[in-house]
Amino acid sequence: MTRNEVEALMPFLANDTLADAERAEVEAAVAADPDLQRELAALRVIRETMQAEEEFSPGEMGLARLMRSVDAETNIAANQPRAPRTWVWQIAASVLLAVVVGQAAFQLGGSDPGGFELAGGDAPAFTIAFNADVAETDLRNLLLDANVEIVSGPSALGLYGLAVLEGTSSEEARALLEASPLVQSLEVADEP
Amino acid sequence: MDQNAQILSRIGQGDKAALAELYRVLEKPVYRFILSRLNDPFESADLLHDVFIEVWRSASRFEGRSKVQTWIFGIAYRKVIDMHRKRGRMTVTDDIPEVIDDSADTEACLAAGQEAEHVRHCLGTLKEDHRSAISLAFFEDMTYGEIAEVSGVPEGTIKTRIFHAKKLLMRCLEGRVQRGAAA
Numbered sequence: 001m002t003r004n005e006v007e008a009l010m011p012f013l014a015n016d017t018l019a020d021a022e023r024a025e026v027e028a029a030v031a032a033d034p035d036l037q038r039e040l041a042a043l044r045v046i047r048e049t050m051q052a053e054e055e056f057s058p059g060e061m062g063l064a065r066l067m068r069s070v071d072a073e074t075n076i077a078a079n080q081p082r083a084p085r086t087w088v089w090q091i092a093a094s095v096l097l098a099v100v101v102g103q104a105a106f107q108l109g110g111s112d113p114g115g116f117e118l119a120g121g122d123a124p125a126f127t128i129a130f131n132a133d134v135a136e137t138d139l140r141n142l143l144l145d146a147n148v149e150i151v152s153g154p155s156a157l158g159l160y161g162l163a164v165l166e167g168t169s170s171e172e173a174r175a176l177l178e179a180s181p182l183v184q185s186l187e188v189a190d191e192p
Numbered sequence: 193m194d195q196n197a198q199i200l201s202r203i204g205q206g207d208k209a210a211l212a213e214l215y216r217v218l219e220k221p222v223y224r225f226i227l228s229r230l231n232d233p234f235e236s237a238d239l240l241h242d243v244f245i246e247v248w249r250s251a252s253r254f255e256g257r258s259k260v261q262t263w264i265f266g267i268a269y270r271k272v273i274d275m276h277r278k279r280g281r282m283t284v285t286d287d288i289p290e291v292i293d294d295s296a297d298t299e300a301c302l303a304a305g306q307e308a309e310h311v312r313h314c315l316g317t318l319k320e321d322h323r324s325a326i327s328l329a330f331f332e333d334m335t336y337g338e339i340a341e342v343s344g345v346p347e348g349t350i351k352t353r354i355f356h357a358k359k360l361l362m363r364c365l366e367g368r369v370q371r372g373a374a375a
């Protein structure tokens with residue numbers, strides 16, 4: 001081992017991390033050289049001084065901040081996979097609603113053959129969005145209770161247009177729909 | 193498997209309590225290392241936060257080839273370099289420093305080395321990679337192999353950096369004592 005190699009390893013003799021073989025070589029070199037002995041003493045003192053320095057780290061405040069960030073990240077990650085499910089749900093819902101509309105048309109068709117059309121016929125009175133976890137049965141019951149029909153939708157945002165059927169005022173239907181926990185949002189549609 | 197590796201394995205499975213546990217074990221040394229490189233407590237706290245966020249994101253990819261502590265210091269090391277690059281503060285150090293010919297007065301170094309203020313000042317005069325190598329060796333008691341792993345360079349490079357860093361540090365300490373005596 002050259003003198004430079006010994007000198008390069010002196011800090012690692014000071015921090016006591018040299019492997020046995022290297023330690024033996026460096027220690028032998030130090031034992032034979034008073035300058036290296038003084039250097040080793042100085043390095044040990046420098047190390048001790050550095051380790052004795054008190055740093056005021058972020059501590060528990062930093063941990064709380066970290067946990068907030070992790071929670072936010074976890075929530076985002078948890079919500080991301082829901083997007084495809086919502087999309088699937090919208091397709092399923094549109095199919096189911098078409099069945100509902102078809103069923104209603106079939107049931108009511110005899111009593112009022114001219115007053116009922118599939119989605120796209122009447123101008124909608126309301127624009128509505130349903131909660132994502134609504135069961136088809138509950139949705140059908142709500143539409144029948146409010147005496148409304150779906151006349152358009154779903155849009156890309158999952159919005160449906162609702163028309164109010166005869167025998168019910170817009171205000172009555174609106175009040176019933178707004179009170180329902182199945183409804184995410186309800187707005188009066190613009191005049192055509 | 194060492195204890196930190198077991199904790200990291202739990203973090204990889206999304207265990208937030210394990211993250212808190214590892215943070216409590218390593219927060220101080222990692223912060224101290226970052227602070228020794230940035231010399232700014234606020235920037236250092238931000239970077240410490242970023243390091244542990246990366247630990248959270250990457251824990252499942254830890255392959256166990258190194259100690260957990262070395263792996264995390266490596267993350268901190270790279271983030272410090274990124275920050276310096278962004279701010280144009282990066283300095284290249286693997287060239288030969290100017291004043292390394294004569295041996296420093298080791299008696300003077302011994303005296304100055306006992307004064308935290310002198311040591312802090314002289315560490316601050318070192319270039320980035322020299323300071324990093326000395327910090328990891330003396331704050332964290334790492335082997336030169338571990339420092340090489342953290343820094344992503346060969347062991348020989350670390351020995352060279354340590355060789356020059358030690359000389360410059362001792363020369364600076366000697367100068368502090370001599371200037372103090374002359375004053």
